[in-house]
Amino acid sequence: MTERLRDLDESALLARIFPVYAATARDPREVPVGPGDDAAVVGAPGGTVVATTDGMVRGRDWRDDWSSGHDVGVKVAAQNVADVAAMGARPTALLVSLVAGPAVAVEWAVDLARGIAQVAGEAGASVVGGDLSSAPEGVLVVTVTALGDLGGRAPVLRSGARPGDVVAVCGSLGRSGGGLALYLAGERPVDPGADAAARTAEAASLMAAHRAPRPPWEAGPVAADAGATALVDVSDGLVTDLGRVARASGVAIELDGAVLRARYADGPLSDCLGPDEALRQVLAGGEEHSLVGCFPAGTDVAGIPGEPWHAIGVVEPVGAAGPVVRVDGEVPDVRGWDHFAPS
Amino acid sequence: MTERLRDLDESALLARIFPVYAATARDPREVPVGPGDDAAVVGAPGGTVVATTDGMVRGRDWRDDWSSGHDVGVKVAAQNVADVAAMGARPTALLVSLVAGPAVAVEWAVDLARGIAQVAGEAGASVVGGDLSSAPEGVLVVTVTALGDLGGRAPVLRSGARPGDVVAVCGSLGRSGGGLALYLAGERPVDPGADAAARTAEAASLMAAHRAPRPPWEAGPVAADAGATALVDVSDGLVTDLGRVARASGVAIELDGAVLRARYADGPLSDCLGPDEALRQVLAGGEEHSLVGCFPAGTDVAGIPGEPWHAIGVVEPVGAAGPVVRVDGEVPDVRGWDHFAPS
Incomplete structure (x- = not known):
């Protein structure tokens, strides 16, 4: 018993x-x-x-x-x-x-x-x-x-991003949200063209990422030491969390859709979810807990030691549209997670 | 609406x-x-x-x-x-x-x-x-x-009590538990002999102490500065919490029933609950969050600045009965609060 x-x-x-x-x-x-x-x-x-x-x-x-x-x-x-x-x-x-x-x-x-x-x-x-x-x-x-x-470091806030900064990610994007989507779909990967065994293994990996994520927390102090001007983890989705940085810093953020597709959406995530849903999860999927930071213009983010960082965009002056996050010049339609709103 | x-x-x-x-x-x-x-x-x-x-x-x-x-x-x-x-x-x-x-x-x-x-x-x-x-x-x-x-102080643990120490209380005892007893009894104070208006006011005060206690937290650092060897707050009842001090310190604790009755049980608490239940609440009532400390032999606890401390007992060497808490030489029958046990 x-x-x-x-x-x-x-x-x-x-x-x-x-x-x-x-x-x-x-x-x-x-x-x-x-x-x-x-x-x-x-x-x-x-x-x-x-x-x-x-x-x-x-x-x-x-x-x-x-x-x-x-x-x-x-x-x-x-x-x-x-x-x-x-x-x-x-x-x-x-x-x-x-x-x-x-x-x-x-x-x-x-x-x-x-x-x-x-x-x-x-x-x-x-x-x-x-x-x-x-x-x-x-x-x-x-x-x-x-x-x-903090070991004597100044804390890295959301409010420190400045126009010209490089926006970079450490860790995965869209995997936890992708795993959740697979669970909600009854664990049926959507692309029948991909290799079935590989797809199954990848689907299992996405679902595991949703259940028990392993974000690259070691990279936080490293990013601070590398001069990060702003830093957040992806809790509610890349665009939503970067939107908080944009508002707190009084800037706009421009992300490169081709980079986001090539590095995070294409391949296994897309094989499991299809290309549109894969990109949607990269932009909007929550509970990933990867780190997204802004670094002073000219920072060689690929040279930051430890877990790798990848540039995905730039910080721009705030314009008439306010402190928005754009992908290829357009504000994407993403819905963050809201705890009490009717769904 | x-x-x-x-x-x-x-x-x-x-x-x-x-x-x-x-x-x-x-x-x-x-x-x-x-x-x-x-x-x-x-x-x-x-x-x-x-x-x-x-x-x-x-x-x-x-x-x-x-x-x-x-x-x-x-x-x-x-x-x-x-x-x-x-x-x-x-x-x-x-x-x-x-x-x-x-x-x-x-x-x-x-x-x-x-x-x-x-x-x-x-x-x-x-x-x-x-x-x-x-x-x-x-x-x-x-x-x-x-x-x-801690402001540079050493933390005051449960394990520091030594035979000969004075045991003293800062704050009330039995009032939160007494208020709970009144709620459970349907708010009917039990002693019909006491003045009705005063009794009602006192009952309301006990019930307020149960709902929204105001423990003397300022006295914690003061007790440390006064040399406290052990310190706890009364969460699960005086005897239960002092029992933790006794076990952690490898000592026995002897409490003075006459002092506990005179200072904490007699009067309003007893008027509301009757003398037996009043003493039971003083010994076993939880959620009081008053502070109970042990101080080196000879400490003038009445001279500690700020919120007053009152001696209620002494620390003794652990005997054959183990690290027990006694009242007038006997181990009282109290039941602490246990979160998961069947009630």
């Missing part, structure tokens, strides 16, 4: 979860006080701390028939770590809040912790605290707070 | 909530980057950051027929600020996650923000970020992460 949260008391449940998170424990200079006291104490050697919080809700942000607890853990941790990276910071610590109904399987909760711990471990962060709350039947909410350290 | 979350898009809702939190904004040296970017940047002048997270769930942690959005905001913020204080730290920043079904009233969400902002303001902290997620109908979860600064 499946063991459920209602079958354990809180301390017994914590006894299952704590060892998973303990594996993420760092040097005591980095985490002087870990979980188990009223609060944790985390090193902030740069004299400031970067902080962000982001949650996932069952039935809205994931479906149990698609995603495992591990997938959810990876995703909720990765999106928070990406937000820290998008400030130019290195993640140092995560805190996890789990709000769950009594019928949730204990193994699901442990698997969630394993997913979070995996990302924490890869990102060099420790899980330093958390909170468990019971909820009415059926409710399952995971909220993560990520902390980070 | 009541305006509900489903009637607004996310940016319109944020436009209502942001100004409430903006009123908590501090000096830019304390919060170099507030809400609106990928993450916030908060000062950590002591070179470390204290971090804790704690959430509340509708139907488990509050009832809408008892508590307003403002009450819930005050309570969820206060319990997090108390956890920061219980490390000996000063709160610097709060992050708020709201997970809500589409039928939640917009005014409730704004009122929640006002409650959180009130505590942030009183505690000297800024609300620096957050997350909004829609949820299936009926779900309402608020999670707060609090950050704090």
